Amino acid sequence: MPIKDDRGVYEIQVRGLPTIDEALALQEPIARLLCPEPEHSGPCDVPWGFTVHGDEQSHTHTLVVGIYTEGTRAANLADGVRSITPDKSVDVAAGNSGNWATLVEQFQIESNPSSHSSSC
Known part of the structure; x- marks a missing residue:
């Protein structure tokens, strides 16, 4: 499925x-x-944030990078991850905002001009 350019949660998966x-x-x-x-x-x-999923059948793991951004930027960041992990499969797809509620909350807080004193 093609990436839309809507702002939202995306997942970059390193499989x-x-x-x-x-x-x-x-x-x-x-x-x-x-x-x-x-x-x-x-x-x-x-x-952004991280989680790791394991696959019991294949005995492999997937590093999942959750990001809150536009689809085009998510695709560009996935290209950057591919450059770090050239021998791994890297995919990007829309994520479930319920699984990454802290990213959505962080964006909402940080998009408020009076709250820009924190760092990531």
């Missing part, structure tokens, strides 16, 4: 990771892609 440790090790380089300066002032341009 086929053999261990949970490998999935967790990818979090830091992907976080630096999303937020190159972690000590910046103000909110991140794109609210």
Whole structure:
């Protein structure tokens, strides 16, 4: 399904990771892609978070990066993740906002001009 350019929750999924440790090790380089300066002032341009899913049948793991942004930007960020993980399958799709409620809440808080003193 093509990505729409609506603002919302998107998931970038890095599939086929053999261990949970490998999935967790990818979090830091992907976080630096999303937020190159972690000590910046103000909110991140794109609210983001991580989770890991395991597949008992294939004994592999998927690192899921939840982001709240426009579809085009989600696709561009997925390309950046592909550059970090060139030997892995990386997909991007619309996510369920109920699974990423904190991202939606973070965007709503940070889009209020009076609340721009926090960082990601």
